[in-house]
Amino acid sequence: MAPERLEVVEICAGAGGQSLGLHNAGFTHRLALELDRNAATTLSHNLARLMQAEGMSPEDADLEAKAIVKVGDVADPSLWDPSDYKDVDLLAGGVPCPPFSIAGNQLGATDERDLFAWAVHLCRDVQPKALLLENVKGLSGNRFSAYRQHILELLHDAGYVGEWRLLEAHQFGVSQLRPRFVLVALQKEFAEYFHWPEPSKDPAPTVGTLLEDLMGANGWAKEHVEAWAEKACAIAPTIVGGSKKHGGADLGPTRAKAAWLKLGVDAMGVANDAPGPDADGEHVPKLTTPMVARIQGWYGKDSHWEFQGRKTTVYRQIGNAFPPPVAEALGKAIASALRKEKKRTDSVEWDRPELDPVYLLLRHHPDKALTAQKMADLIAKSGGKTLPPPEIERRIAHIERDFQVEKTARSNGELAYKLGEFKAFIGQQDHARHDYFVQHRGKVS
Template identity: 45%
Template sequence: MTRTNKLKYTSVEICAGAGGQAVGLHNAGFKHAALVEIDKDACQTLRDNTEEDSEWSCKVIEADLRQFDSADLGLKPGELDLLAGGVPCPPFSAAGKQLGRDDERDLFPRMLELVDELEPKAVMIENVRGLLDPKFAEYRQEIIKRLESMGYEECYWEVLEAKRYGVPQLRPRAILVAMKPEYAEHFQHAKPDVRDEVSVGAALHDSMRARYDAVADDPRAEKVFKDWHDRAVEGVAPTVVGGSKKHGGADLGPTRAKRAWAGLGVCGLGVANEVDVMLKKKTWERDLFAVVGEEPGEKPGEEPEMILGPKLTVSQAAIIQGFPESWKFSGLKTAAYRQVGNAFPPPVAQAVGEQIYAAFESAAKARRD
């Protein structure tokens, strides 16, 4: 990922997580005034990746959004260009029982309060595609009416599929963009242009090669690497899931997802150690030679041959999410993996951010002319 625009417009992001949306918007040309997040490990991830980078130099605010005071941002109403956020998904996801407004985790009301308090030029909200199900039609309409009452125009509320934006993963996300009318009239009222699809094999080739090269003395290494690549070279991954803190440990999702990962030559029963830890703890048998499936014997009665393959590391899961390889995650392995699994893919955020940026630029040009 590369930055496509000059850092020019300001943004504040709530529910920032580990920074997926922040990375994408930064690359689209938005300079973050603040990133607000409740999880301490995710906040540390944000600090670790931004504090020493002069291009970022933003505040990381660890806070529960319900108690967060927007006055702490030091921004006058109307001064902010973009307010963005991925409010919690469980109220609208199948896994979260789709309780919507009746779910105590629903932060849409607080997001709208912040819009009212800050009066940004544009608003961008990300959530699961379940939010666009018919059962939430009335709730969506209430949100739009509230935005309209504050002087905003809906630009679109659409499902964007991450794989169409260079993310090697099936990850549909519902994106709402609303802008003040003087900017909305310059907005391209359509989904962002799609980008080339990237396979899991292409995305992970170099990192997987390095992992097997680290155990090159094992006679199985080359064959298992090749078998993995042959399976992954054309496919995209199922949705990477982070799970909740109530879940015991990190893995690649429910049974159907694990089956899809197995088709890509990956074992979904856990997350692997990074190379240095793997070598130190000698966990390569578990991390690189896990049982992925089995091939039936060629002759009747012949024992099936076990198919071996890797588990993914946290850094590889982050690549599947579209993070740049330079972005590092704080906390123990399970905490780090959850940050990755709950993230908004940066390339999708960048594509939407570029549309918002272009509308601002067009509006500015129109004022000059």
Template identity: 45%
Template sequence: MIRKNALKYTSVEICAGAGGQAVGLHHAGFKHVALIEIDKDACQTLRSNTEGSPEWEGCKVIEADLKVFDSATLGLKPGTLDLLAGGVPCPPFSAAGKQLGRDDERDLFPTMLKLVDDLDPRAVMIENVRGLLDPKFVEYREDIIKQLESMGYEKCYWDILEAKDYGVPQLRPRAILVAMKREYARYFEHKKPAPSRQVSVGEALHDSMRARYDAAAGDPRSEEAFKKWYEKALRGVAPTVVGGSKKHGGADLGPTRAKRAWADLGVCGLGVANEPHETKDMERDLFAAAGPKLTVTQAALIQGFDEDWKFSGRKTAAYRQVGNAFPPPVAKAVGEQIYAAFEAAERQRQSAEAPLLTSCPA
């Protein structure tokens, strides 16, 4: 991704995970004040990629449980923050769970709304699973909007954005809420991308998969295996990459239906491969009858991460961070629309404050 905007507006992000939303908003022009996350491996990922980088100067990575987090520790005067963003936990609204909504102890929408009240940012962006927009949660959504309106915000939109429409080689619909203070909301334009050709798994992973097979060039099967994979991988985008829960076994590419979809793309979904420099079992990782397994780095490419964003922790922990991430290109697109609204409001303010030019009589 390429950042076109100056790093001009400030952001605080909760439930930052491995940084998918943070990366996207950074590329949209938001300068992060803090990234707040409870998982220690994800926090290390954030630190490893931001500390010492001039691009991320001033960004604090805070490992904390939001339910007991004191926003005063951020040192921000209410009303000075531009954007409060976050992907609050999705199990309360996920079709894969029980969809308990507000009755689920993992529901952090009330916590998010308290932070909005405390920090009084100019804009709010919340990401979640598409299930949140199901009819059964209409009253829940209406209650959230009423609370935001009582704090001076206007809903810009609450809609489902599909990752594949933003150049991400994956089916990943996400429910996105954007709300802004009323003086900025009037300038917000919600535009979805025009229909365009989607990026296939083959296109996204060509170089990295080519490098993996080249590393095994001593095996006479390498060239034919690569061609076989590539032909299948060009057929389309990937199913949703899932991170899974710490309560369940090792990493793989999802339930049975997802594994079948991966198989159609030439990828074995029964586990995650080691990175090329760590690979010891070529049969398992690269030459299985079902095709190659993906590495964590390749799964991150399917999510839309830049290749230089590295993930900390053991393989399973790193893969879960990737699978639970918000695709950076989608976050970037939403962030750019928020940024544009701020800029439009600023231009209007400057125009209104400009002195009137009067002509002097000759």
């Protein structure tokens, strides 16, 4: 007998990569929120198809899906009331990446698009049994160690045990170099049952193996398709969805384009169709959106996920998605923990690892202004890794990009530091995010 399905509220749901993975892992959506209307239309359309496959009539499935998927700013209180979804099994989402991307300025908490801290604060109102948030690899860097530490502290204070983990999509069967930085947090009752998903024992298929049938679907000669597939003998670079601020669909920056060319793919755009019978053996094909979707993890029956909109917006929906196989693996691991299926044998004291000792000193001495030398002495006394004052000052420079830091000069010229407020948006009515959103709503992605 199949276990009872669990319920999920998904924010920043996009076109449904994470949604599909969580559905396959045994979750049913109570609510899905998405800003982009095209992506929301895709998600609603396909959730209805999933409901029909489970026996619901087309009319009822369409009405149900449209009630589940809401279009708008997830932080707009007029769009939804988080308290209506209190105690849901899972709160999940892929909040905006630009605040942490190495391709941008890594503004973190001062980027008006940052919703990571807001999503964590949302746990106080919704009190989900589990939280799943994913983002780009840039969030895992030293630049954001204090930011990550603060997130774990917030979760701990709200009764959750949280952990960060960098996952590689290709380890879960996705034919792509796509690292994603994932936060999983569970209420303490369930935390001791959570195990991170194990990578697949089988390697991800090569681009050639994965796309050979699609590349030959429009009449390109079999011998040319086979030669192309033999050349495309590795997994793909990271698919980049891009943002509404930039132009049409292509497969990424200069380095990525060079990597694609080695695989026999023209990355300067996305084609409407696979190569036809007139293409010769020297032809370097572009990918179509169905090919990109398959590289992103829509395989088999799931490759028929029906994307809505024109080519560029469809490509963006696919490129910005969380690969369904990775979401499914995480969803199954979380579902297992919520069902208390397998207790951990090790300690669950992974709730607050020491990611940034400088931040911790400042946070846990709120009434004291500490010099870099004093912090170095305290860290050494605690048995932690030795940090000289210049390294501490470098870390403080990172910290003050995300937090208010009060500085006072001592008589000997040394600066003393005291930690102030977190700069991130967590729902404040007077936050700069609101003005930014009104002015740039059409370009926010």
